[in-house]
Amino acid sequence: MSSTAMKKKVLLMGKSGSGKTSMRSIIFANYIARDTRRLGATIDVEHSHVRFLGNLVLNLWDCGGQDTFMENYFTSQRDNIFRNVEVLIYVFDVESRELEKDMHYYQSCLEAILQNSPDAKIFCLVHKMDLVQEDQRDLIFKEREDDLKRLSRPLACTCFRTSIWDETLYKAWSSIVYQLIPNVQQLECNLRNFAQIIEADEVLLFERATFLVISHYQCKEQRDAHRFEKISNIIKQFKLSCSKLAASFQSMEVRNSNFAAFIDVFTSNTYVMVIMSDPSIPSAATLINIRNARRHFEKLERVDGPKHSLHMRMR
């Protein structure tokens, strides 16, 4: 593993009780949604370092959202908090009754970001969407998104609707983390090569601990645009259930007459999912191919800069 891992500072801010620590615990600390009920309030800032893909360290700043803390962030702690920020994730509780106050704090954040880290990427999560009636969700989210984009100018923000109770959480965090991976283009290029060689319909690459999708390839359009985060969610839950029984999840094969899907440990930092729709190709062949590709992808992870081109020999 590279000893000169890139460190990226991620600010996680939002009103008290909006769900920041819960989200962080599910994505990075193997909590299941139900467990987050036990969490206490975050006092001031909780720092955590998360190793990601071997060559990236996410420096998470989970900032308690009570008024006293927020006021401090904008005044005495301003430089400390808002300098060198790579990503700002601002969490809004969709049920909040104090929309004006929420916006006021959000804008103060943006001001401080503009002054101290103007290149930071901004993500807004409209959270606890499960508390909104299903048929209202799209509408309410669209409203909020429009407001936020307008309020954020001249800065740009990307909005997601999330809930800890479904896959939307994974979609948001996948997209966020994707922006932070240093050599993501190269990863995608190699994944495409691999997929084409083995004639797969689709290949997904997951980060090993969080099961966030970090790269994917598909050779044709698929029906469900949300399948990635759904898979993340399902497999992660399954993986956690296994560990509760003191068993560790290694691999899975799912097949029917239309397709075969293989989920397996790939490199030391990733899992791979390969979907084959050609029934004539035996499992063994696909598994061998996956095994052979491992070494090359492992090498890719260990390398510092995007200088290597990868040659793969397949049988």
Add this chain to the structure above:
Amino acid sequence: MGSYRRIDCIFFSEFHPTLGPKITYQVPEEYISRELFDTVQVYIITKPELQNKLITVTAMEKKLIGCPVCIEHKKYSRNALLFNLGLVCDARTKTCALEPIVKKLSGYLTTLELESGFISNEESKQKLLPILSTLLEELNVTGACTLPIDDSNTIHLKLIEQRKDPLVVQEYDVPVFTKNKDHFTKSQWDLTTQQILPFVDGYRHIQKISAEADVELNLVRIAVQNLLYYEVVTLVSIFQYSNVYCTTPKVQNLIDKKCLQEECIHYVSKLGQRTNLRDVFQLYCGLTPGTTVRDLCSRYSHQLQRVDERKLIQFGLMKGLIRRLQKYPVKVVRDERSRPPRLYTGCHSYDEICCKTGMSYKELDERLENDPNIVVCWK
């Protein structure tokens, strides 16, 4: 008793689920400025690692002593109740004696909350304000506070001033009461102390007290050390007419301080008589290196008509007006092959050697005077 450590303010701080850390009550009102609280709040309502620990933080010329408490339970909003009852003093104040008070108060409040939800219940929480008021008042004025909270709970607090560690008590030391022995309530003390008390007369040394009271030597030493800690007795040396004393610079106090003069005259005068300052002062000044008490008695017989010389010496030692010059034998010439001296090292006085060996002063003197290998130092 020394003056009590001045507590400038008592406050009750808690974590509010949406407002965050705040001061709910403080007496006197508005004592802690917004700025001060912002500076130190992270040590008042703390992260889990610092909870349930006594924390003193100094900022802006103030010292804040508190103990942040965390009670976890799902009935509380955010699954925990966080609060801190603390004291504020001037930054220069010595606050060691206040620390046990703060710890005890945090324990009381924790118990009250666990038993009856005293703090989480808005109504009963309001009782805290008058409680804080009373605490501040009583601790500052009397150094103690007894405060009933509800039917089953009463707060008992007392400021205990820390004293210096007492000296080790040797067998040849003589304990003498610094205050009037009659004012001593025997029953408040332990049995050992009670047993040796009749023998503490300012003349008997520890070894003698042990023999006459029939109490083991070490127990007597410990009991007297205890009395020493509480400044009930002080230690002087064994009185003998062959003793030599000399004055210290403190003897000047006898001239300068009227109350000391009165005390002295009262103490040293023979029963039914009253001496005067002039005589007493002359006597003290008559004590010089080389002059024994016996010599003093023969030279100043006139002044000693109304003065008890034993009491004179005792008073002088207790008040530090005079000090004893002891003899320390040193073996200077010694055969290479013989063992190194055990007691004749220059570190052990005649008093000590006599106590340890059972020899009398006279016997020891005779033995050492005739030994050409031994030199005696006075110090």
